Amino acid sequence: MGLDKKEIDLVILGILMGAPLHGYMIKQAIETSYGDRYFKLSNSALYPTLAKLQKEGYIEGKREMQEAVPDKKVYHITDAGKKRVVELAATPIEPSTSPGLTDFYYKIHAVHFGFLTKEERLRVTKPLYEDARLELKDALAKREKLNADMKGYGQMLESNPQFKEQYGHYIVRMTRFPKFVLDAGIGELENKVKFYEQVMEME
Structure with missing residues (x-):
């Protein structure tokens, strides 16, 4: 699973905001910061991207002399590159159909929010x-309906001993795990909503 080219640009430029680095160090810094679940940046992708960013004027590669080993090219972010970090980090995120990718995109942006105004961060x-609040509202409504259904099943079983003996165990098994999974999902959504609220409130 790959990232959009703009997200890759943001990650590389964001890394270089900290300090000038050569290609291998950039790759190591990315792996340390982001892992490789969604972000697998091979040398065949990294170096063409660095060349593109240099051509666009966002970074500058400078050769550094070394004794007994080949010279290395160290990349420095330019003033235009710093402005590009702000521009990319402030760009609203297009929702992805790939599970978890929208959240990952957002976190790539969010780690650069220190360079944005509060208004840009809110945007x-x-x-x-x-979207998360709406999803949470729908999930809570589903839980309310499931609880009502389970209560109805319980009343039906208690009023019909023969039906309870024949189907009671099956109904319990049929409803237990859906509720458990739904409750877990609600907890995740509640945490997501709280996270967004905290990000928006930070100064």
């Missing part, structure tokens, strides 16, 4: 926050 975060 990126609020649409995802509203």
